[in-house]
Amino acid sequence: xxxxxxxxxxxxxxxxxxxxxxxxxxxxxxxxxxxxxxxxxxxxxxxxxxxxxxxxxxxxxxxxxxxxx
Numbered sequence: 001x002x003x004x005x006x007x008x009x010x011x012x013x014x015x016x017x018x019x020x021x022x023x024x025x026x027x028x029x030x031x032x033x034x035x036x037x038x039x040x041x042x043x044x045x046x047x048x049x050x051x052x053x054x055x056x057x058x059x060x061x062x063x064x065x066x067x068x069x
Contacts, residue, residue, distance in 0.1 A: 018054055019061035027054070 027033050034055050
């Protein structure tokens with residue numbers, strides 16, 4: 001069965017996969033670097049929105065969680 005734990009695990013793995021993408025080595029090669037959308041003035045397309053989503057996920061995953069006392 002497809003339970004809540006499995007769904008959480010899949011979402012966590014997808015977020016981790018997005019977070020580890022290297023912008024210079026992988027995303028720029030396929031034209032998905034952050035500056036490629038801004039370079040051509042394309043800010044409303046689906047591609048530009050996906051690039052912004054990837055950048056936001058990478059920024060969020062890079063932040064540290066507060067320490068538990």
